[in-house]
Each structure stands twice: as C-alpha cells, then as structure tokens.
Amino acid sequence: MSAPDPYERVEAVLTLDVPPGQSPIRLDVYVTEKTANATRSKVQRGIKDGRVDVNGKTAKKPSMLLQPGDHVECRVIKMAPIEVVPEDIPLDVVYEDDVLIVVNKPAGMVVHPAYGHPSGTLVNALLWHVGGDPIRADDLEDADDDDVGLSTSTAGPRFEGDPTVRPGLVHRLDKDTTGLMVATKTDTAAAILGKQFAERTIRRRYLALVWGVLDPEEGRVESWLGRSPRDRRVMSVRPEGEGKWAATRYQTVEAFRDMTLARFQLETGRTHQIRVHASSMGHPVFGDATYKGDRIVYGSAVGTRKAFIHNLLKAHPRQALHAHTLGFTHPATGQDMDFEAPLPADTAHLVERIRTIEGA
Structure with missing residues (x-):
C-alpha cells in the first residue's frame, strides 16, 4: 500500500441543515461553528469566492441570516485521507x-x-x-x-x-x-x-507548575468549556449550557513565593481542561503560551528576576504540565492497575530552580 501525499487536497461537499428552533444566525457564524478546523475568516473568504449555496442558490454575503429549515452546501477543500504507517520511534x-x-x-x-x-x-x-x-x-x-x-x-x-x-x-x-x-x-x-x-472511573492526576499561590490551597473548579469565539484553536470558559461541562480538582503540593507546584485531578476530560481552568483561576500553567503562562504573571518583572524567569522560559518553552498518575480497571483481568511517571528531567529541573531561588 503506497502512502499518498499527506498534503494532497481534494474538493468535497459539506451539507448542513439548519434545525427547527434555531434563532436567525449569520451564515459565516453558522458554517464556522459546524465545520471542524475552520476559522471565520476562511469561511468568509469561501462565501465570497462562491463556494457556499443556501437553498440551491449561491450565497453572496457572509452576513446573510439563516432561518430554520435552510439547507446549506459548502464546497470545501480538504486533505485526502492520511495513511498511518508504522515508524521506528522509541517509546517509553x-x-x-x-x-x-x-x-x-x-x-x-x-x-x-x-x-x-x-x-x-x-x-x-x-x-x-x-x-x-x-x-x-x-x-x-x-x-x-x-x-x-x-x-x-x-x-x-x-x-x-x-x-x-x-x-x-x-x-x-x-x-x-x-x-x-x-x-x-x-x-x-x-x-x-x-x-x-x-463513566469517569479512570484515575488521572497531573502535576503542574502554575503562576501564583493557590488560595485556598485546594478546591474544585467547574465551568462550561468551549471554543473561543475569537479563536477556535483556543478553549475558553463559556456561558452555562454552551460547550461542555467540565470539573477539575486541585491541591497544592508545594508553594513557592510566586508559583505553586499543584496536583490536578480530572473529573471530566475536555480539551485543554486543566490549562483553561488554571488560567480561569488566575493561575496559568508556567510556559503555556496559549493561555498566557509564558510571561511573568506574579512577582517582579524587572532586573535580575526578569532575567531569571526569561531564562527559565527559554529553557522550558512549553506548558509545565505532566500526566503523573493513571489508574484503571484492567479490561481483561478486572484488576485495578495504577501507574506513576516522575516529572520529566526538564520540568524537574525547572521546579528545583524555582525552589532554590524563590522558595517560600
């Protein structure tokens, strides 16, 4: 079986029917919401290029209001199916x-x-x-x-x-x-x-270095999470009933002057859940560029401390988040199994530097 060009593109027709009870909604907004990996700007460009029909007629404006029962057809360019092939990549x-x-x-x-x-x-x-x-x-x-x-x-x-x-x-x-x-x-x-x-019986705990000192030291945060209306690549806390409900428990493991090594336990498993919930509490994960953890959030932002933090961010240019434990009931034996993985070397070094220089 020969692998296709992974970037080969083909045209496909995506059909959407506006359901009963839907309030009038802009065409570009509706198509963006219903199309995976789409941005509103790309959808607007597709409409202007004549790639979207509503009830059999080519739509002329992205601002056109859709009504319940409207039938939408979008001629989209998508990637051809990828052949997933074995690759000799080391696994731990x-x-x-x-x-x-x-x-x-x-x-x-x-x-x-x-x-x-x-x-x-x-x-x-x-x-x-x-x-x-x-x-x-x-x-x-x-x-x-x-x-x-x-x-x-x-x-x-x-x-x-x-x-x-x-x-x-x-x-x-x-x-x-x-x-x-x-x-x-x-x-x-x-x-x-x-x-x-x-059924949420999987046991999952994460370790994360977050900005600030958690107060209270432990607790629970819950919210609705969904795609940000400004950037669909980013998740955000949404109004009640919009997106998916999510709940996370947190606990302080070790508090430093302006950061905390924290343990997070997932009750649900939503996209970016810990990262969004930590940020929503005002404690983004250290190094998380998507949720504003890649800058100085607490403490002095001048002089030697500024240089110290910037050096840490350069050495650890990603979110300091680690799936520390995993537990489940074995599907064949029925035995409860629990596993633990230590912090990776770069994150462990990051925490040790913070502990040494900025210990509480």
Missing part, C-alpha cells in the same frame, strides 16, 4: 500485555496524525512497536486487530472531512504535555476502557 513503555500498553509520552510528540503533522506521532510509533500494518480510514471496515496490532473500533474519523484514523487511542494528551497514556490492542479492551473514561 511503562507496562504492556496482550490487550493494552501504557506509555510515558515525551514533550513534543503529537498523539495522532492530523493536519500539519501526518507522521512522527505516538500512533505511528505504536504501530511500529506492535508490528502492525499501515491503515487508512478507507480500510477500517475490513480492518483486523491482528493485522493492525491496535484496536480499530473507535479509530474512525470523528467528523466529516477528518483525514486520519487513531488506532489504539482511547484518550489523548496535548503535544507538549508529558506523561502517562494507555492504548488498546483489541476492540474489546477499547470498549471497556472507553466506558471507564465515559
């Missing part, structure tokens, strides 16, 4: 048996192929590790776990136009978040672990 395997594998993901590793990074991911490494065959979305219907080496039942595209598949994955971590992940080798294991994630 914490545990492995016939049905699952637990790994300690390093910083900088994307979990699965997608736009902009069709290779070099954890999935590519896992396929190599288990001796699996390459796979594309078109292959899923006839895929066999024994050939792929990883579960495929939940590996399919998540939305129309999604170019990739995610064999073995039942959860994910952000590219620059380190720590423990579990992947499955069989569809049965994927279903059982997937249910544990859905």
Whole structure:
C-alpha cells in the first residue's frame, strides 16, 4: 500500500441543515461553528469566492441570516485521507500485555496524525512497536486487530472531512504535555476502557507548575468549556449550557513565593481542561503560551528576576504540565492497575530552580 501525499487536497461537499428552533444566525457564524478546523475568516473568504449555496442558490454575503429549515452546501477543500504507517520511534513503555500498553509520552510528540503533522506521532510509533500494518480510514471496515496490532473500533474519523484514523487511542494528551497514556490492542479492551473514561472511573492526576499561590490551597473548579469565539484553536470558559461541562480538582503540593507546584485531578476530560481552568483561576500553567503562562504573571518583572524567569522560559518553552498518575480497571483481568511517571528531567529541573531561588 503506497502512502499518498499527506498534503494532497481534494474538493468535497459539506451539507448542513439548519434545525427547527434555531434563532436567525449569520451564515459565516453558522458554517464556522459546524465545520471542524475552520476559522471565520476562511469561511468568509469561501462565501465570497462562491463556494457556499443556501437553498440551491449561491450565497453572496457572509452576513446573510439563516432561518430554520435552510439547507446549506459548502464546497470545501480538504486533505485526502492520511495513511498511518508504522515508524521506528522509541517509546517509553511503562507496562504492556496482550490487550493494552501504557506509555510515558515525551514533550513534543503529537498523539495522532492530523493536519500539519501526518507522521512522527505516538500512533505511528505504536504501530511500529506492535508490528502492525499501515491503515487508512478507507480500510477500517475490513480492518483486523491482528493485522493492525491496535484496536480499530473507535479509530474512525470523528467528523466529516477528518483525514486520519487513531488506532489504539482511547484518550489523548496535548503535544507538549508529558506523561502517562494507555492504548488498546483489541476492540474489546477499547470498549471497556472507553466506558471507564465515559463513566469517569479512570484515575488521572497531573502535576503542574502554575503562576501564583493557590488560595485556598485546594478546591474544585467547574465551568462550561468551549471554543473561543475569537479563536477556535483556543478553549475558553463559556456561558452555562454552551460547550461542555467540565470539573477539575486541585491541591497544592508545594508553594513557592510566586508559583505553586499543584496536583490536578480530572473529573471530566475536555480539551485543554486543566490549562483553561488554571488560567480561569488566575493561575496559568508556567510556559503555556496559549493561555498566557509564558510571561511573568506574579512577582517582579524587572532586573535580575526578569532575567531569571526569561531564562527559565527559554529553557522550558512549553506548558509545565505532566500526566503523573493513571489508574484503571484492567479490561481483561478486572484488576485495578495504577501507574506513576516522575516529572520529566526538564520540568524537574525547572521546579528545583524555582525552589532554590524563590522558595517560600
């Protein structure tokens, strides 16, 4: 099977029907909300280029108001399906048996192929590790776990136009978040672990260096999380009922003068959840450029301290967030299993420097 050019582009038609009860809404806003990986500026450009029809007629203005029952067709340019191929990438395997594998993901590793990074991911490494065959979305219907080496039942595209598949994955971590992940080798294991994630019985704790001193020292934060209306690549706290409900528990592990090493426990598993909740409390994760943790938030911002912090940010140019523990009920044996991964060397050094120079 030959791998296609991962950046090959094809035209596809995306159809949208405005549901009953929908309040009048701008065409560009509605299409942006309903289209994955779209920005409002790109949607507006597509409308002006004549790529969007409403009720069989080409739309002329992005500001056109849609009504319930309107039928929208968008001629979009998308990537051709990516063939996910095995790649010889080293893995830090914490545990492995016939049905699952637990790994300690390093910083900088994307979990699965997608736009902009069709290779070099954890999935590519896992396929190599288990001796699996390459796979594309078109292959899923006839895929066999024994050939792929990883579960495929939940590996399919998540939305129309999604170019990739995610064999073995039942959860994910952000590219620059380190720590423990579990992947499955069989569809049965994927279903059982997937249910544990859905029912929130998975035990997940993270360590993070955050700006400021947490007050109170421990607590719980909950909110609705959704895409930011200004930038769909960023998550934000949304009004009640908008997006998805999320809850996170936090606890101070060690307080410094202007930072805290904190433990976070997920009750839900939303995109960027800890990072958004920490930022919403006024304590963004150190080094998190997306949520304004890559600058001096607390303490002096002049002189030697400014130089000290900037040197730390240069040495640790990512969010200081680590999936420290992971626990679940084994899908085959029913045994409770718990794993722990220490802070990676760069984050451990970061914390030690803060402790030495800015200890409470």
